[in-house]
Amino acid sequence: MDNRRKLSRPAQIIRYLETRLSASNEALALHFGVGPKTITNDIRDLNRLMSASGTIEMESGRYRLFISDPESFNQVRNTICERIDSFNLATNRYGYIFRRLIGQAAPTLIDDLVEEMSIGRSTVVADLSRLKKELSPYALRITGIPNVGIELVGDELQIRLFVLENMFEAVYSDYPLDDDFVEIIEDAAEEYHLDAVTTESFTRWFTVMIDRVLTDHALVGMPGKYLSLKNTSAFGLADTVINAIGRRIQISIPAEESIFLALPIVGMRTPSHELGREQFPASSENTELVQKILDEIKSEMDLHVPADALLKEFVYHITFMQNRMRYRVYVKGLSLHDIESEYPVAFRMAEVAKRVIERETELTVIEDELGFIASYFQVFLEEQHAQSEPSYRVAIVSTSGLVSARLIQTQLQKVMSGRTEYQILTLNDADAATLDRFDLVVTTAWSELVTTTSIIELSEFFDNREFLRKLNQLRYDKQVDIPIAAGAHSLLVSILDRSRFFILSPDKTYLENTLVMVDQLSEQGAIDSGFKQRLLVREAKSTMVLDEGVAFPHLANALGSKVVFAMGVVPRPPGNSGVRVIFLMGLPDKSDYDDTMLVKIYDEIIRLAGNRSEIDQISRITSYKDFFFHMARTPLPSYNPEELR
Structure with missing residues (x-):
């Protein structure tokens, strides 16, 4: 083995895909000990270098190497695979x-x-x-x-x-693992239904173990906390492999090595296959722990996560996660900063879960594990959103034929929600009874259409800005709730009534200004008589200020069955400290509304809170109308967690 030289990682990726045919981003990241983004960047660079000679493409979640010009590819490959002075x-x-x-x-x-x-x-x-x-x-x-x-x-x-x-x-990286050893590992992986990522991890641990044993560095004794692993399925798998290897090479391998080799199994990610989960049952105690996590999320964030929606798989995740923390088995995850930026609500839910886990288990949740928890919550939120979002029906009435109507539909699809349903009608078909069944009518027919449905008139050749302008004007004038594609509008605007936009005093504290808003809502008959006292109790327990610029007080409202939402701006001079925007919300009984709206509101408010310049602009707005059109013109800001620290 030439210890002084090694192939670059891109060269190793080429060789890996040549011999394995395909591999997931996750498997490559684990194999090379880097993050998934690093692999993505390497693949991009390789595709640039290969140019027309070949390409690495993602198919069904796995990278595959396709060679279009073998001669040119070999030349490029030789260049990539030249040994470098490491x-x-x-x-x-x-x-x-x-x-x-x-x-x-x-x-x-x-x-x-x-x-x-x-x-x-x-x-x-x-x-x-x-x-x-x-x-x-x-x-x-x-x-x-x-x-x-x-x-x-x-x-x-x-x-x-x-x-x-x-x-x-x-x-x-160049360790010559015997083919017989690989066969034994693969047989065990098949018997226990291990996925490719876990098998790859197990092979790495095995490589270290067999090298150390064969060079007279076998383990002698293990700390007491590891001995309990002898009663697990993971130990059974590891012991099967150790015994088979011992027989193959005619040596006695200490029992401690079976414990060592069980670690990547007890600390693996949740098995993707149901049969794999059956081989490694989750702890029943973690069912109670997950319920405590969900209760805490409900208490702190007013988000109700049904246990049956998340419980089974999440209990498995918590079980393996505790094993990783207890036995120090680290699994690389996505960038925590990226998760916090892209999924701010799920990240805050994960932070609540972290506190509960650390309190109940006395184990420390590291950053990678926090990222995994946030990912689970984001999957749940996405699934809930997909199940709850209603379809929205749009009629397109065109006088210029089917092709023009379809062109209009194509443009609308860039702006409207993905769950919007479209139907193209001729002018003759567009009678009142038909149009009344739709939620919105978009037409190029400048003659009067008779319908109670809201109408937007467009020219045959329009741009999305024209449509969005008319859409926002319709939403403002008639307070029509129209589902628009993510990033194209503000949910806060959609649920904010004109009478509940307040200009507050910069001379008052956050709590004083909040109580001014509460008193106004009480006079409007929008909240129950005990709302104010409950808010004071909750605020004394834990403040609902997200950061020094934004507050989001919210709690249950016994009056009515709809969300009550109000907004107050505090026009503080630039550079002055203190809350600048207050979003106040009263939530109806859980049985009367869908939590997905609260999740969306949380997401937008957290993103706004992470953009101080945007909050400064909003705090100087003096009317509901100005706020409406400011949000209509301004893309939803990306979340910058650093600004909340």
Whole structure:
């Protein structure tokens, strides 16, 4: 093995896809020890380099390599796969140094490392200094005596965990795993219904284990917390593999290695196959834990998540997550910053779940695990939205034939919600009884149409801005609720009544201004008599200020069956601290409304709160009409979590 040189990751991806035929982004990220976005960027760069000779495309969730010009592809491939001097990269130097340290029975001289890597002594010393810092959390040390050499000191289990979490590619990317070993692993994976990602992870752990055993570094004893794994299905799988390997190579492998090899199984992601979940049952205690999480979300956010909608799979996730935290098995996830930015409501739900889990289990939820929890909640929110969003029927009445009508429909589809249904009618078919069955009529027929349905008249050749302008004017003039594609309009505008837009005093506190709004709503007969007192009690328990610029007080309203929504702006001078916008909401009984609206409201308010310049502009608006058209003209801002910190 040439320790000084290795293929670049893009070259390894090419080879991987040539031999495996296809692979998911997740599997590649796990195999190479990087994030999914890094793999996406590598694939993009490879496609650019291959140009017309070949392409890597995503099919059914898996990357596949297609070669259109074999001769040109081979030339490009050879260029990509040229071996590079890995010691120009600091990470490769760390990997080489660490591999030398864990593979030597005697101390290693720094001068030997300098000669082997053909780099300066000061570079090696600096690399060792950084490596020492990275080893510290694992209670591993690099010690040495001048002219004698340096050596790695620490627990064998921690050495392995450090490799798996930080340096697997640098140490084992070229490790020659025997075909017989691979066959044994694949047989066990099939028997226990492991998916490809878990099998890949298990193989990495096996590679580390077999190398350390064969080089006289077998585990001797395991911390007490790991011994309980002997009673699990994961241990049964690992022990089956260990025994088969022992028989194949005629050696006795210590029982501790079966415990070690059980770790990637007890800490895997939730099995995707039902038969796989049956092999590794979830803890019944976690059913109660999940219910506590859902209760806390309901209490803090007024979001009702039905247990049956999320319970079964989420209980499995919580079970495996606790194993990962308890036994220190880390699984890379999506960027937490990306999740927080893209799914702010799900992220806040996950933060609530994190607090409950840490309180109930005394385990620490790390960032990657927080991201996984948020992903589960986002899937639930998306599914609930898809199930609850009603269809919206639009009639297109054209005098210029079917082609023109379809062109209009194509343009409308860019603006309207995806669940909008369209029907094209001729002028003769557009009688009052027919048109009254639709929610909206869009027409190029400038003659009068008789219908109680709202009408928008357009020219045959229009742009989306013209349509949106007329749509927003219709929504403002007649308070018509029209479902528009995400990002094309503000839900806050749709649910805000003109009489519930308030200009508040910058001389009052947040709570004083909120009570002014409550008193106004009470005078309008919109909220029950106990609303004010309940708000004060809840505010004393936990403030509903999202950040210094935005507050979102909301609680149950016993009066009426619809959401009561009000908005107050506080025109503070630039640079002055204090809440600038207050969104106040009274929620009806849970049986009378759909939580998906509250989720959408949460999402829009959190995104606004993350955009301070937008909040400053809104706080200076002086009328409902100005607010309406400001939001109609302004795209929904992307969420910037850094501005909330």
